[in-house]
Amino acid sequence: MHELSLAENVIRIVESAALKARAQRVGRVRLGIGALAHVDADTLQFCCELAARQTLLADAIFEVEQTPGQARCNDCQQEVALEKIGFPCPQCGGFDLLVTAGEEMQVLEITVA
Numbered sequence: 741m742h743e744l745s746l747a748e749n750v751i752r753i754v755e756s757a758a759l760k761a762r763a764q765r766v767g768r769v770r771l772g773i774g775a776l777a778h779v780d781a782d783t784l785q786f787c788c789e790l791a792a793r794q795t796l797l798a799d800a801i802f803e804v805e806q807t808p809g810q811a812r813c814n815d816c817q818q819e820v821a822l823e824k825i826g827f828p829c830p831q832c833g834g835f836d837l838l839v840t841a842g843e844e845m846q847v848l849e850i851t852v853a
């Protein structure tokens with residue numbers, strides 16, 4: 741499962757940040773998932789809870805929010821919002837789009853205790 745390997749990465753990143761900050765445990769993690777990243781937010785949250793067992797994040801609350809997709813349209817030369825891969829340009833209806841944001845995953849915020 742794609743989400744589980746992402747979740748394991750998240751745990752590793754957050755745990756090493758928490759260790760550097762000499763935290764005893766992590767209370768909350770806010771994640772941003774690009775709308776075009778092919779990641780299911782609920783599944784990712786569940787996988788994070790699984791992967792967090794026996795780490796500093798064992799009791800952490802995971803919040804996953806979606807960040808918008810964006811693309812550059814080569815037909816009308818505009819930066820446009822893109823809901824899904826395969827959708828046309830909302831400005832001109834063209835399909836010559838280059839995705840510029842929304843495929844990434846970010847750790848937005850970590851709350852330690």
Ligand SMILES: [Zn+2]
Pocket residue numbers: 813814815816817818829830831832833834
């Ligand atoms: Zn366009």
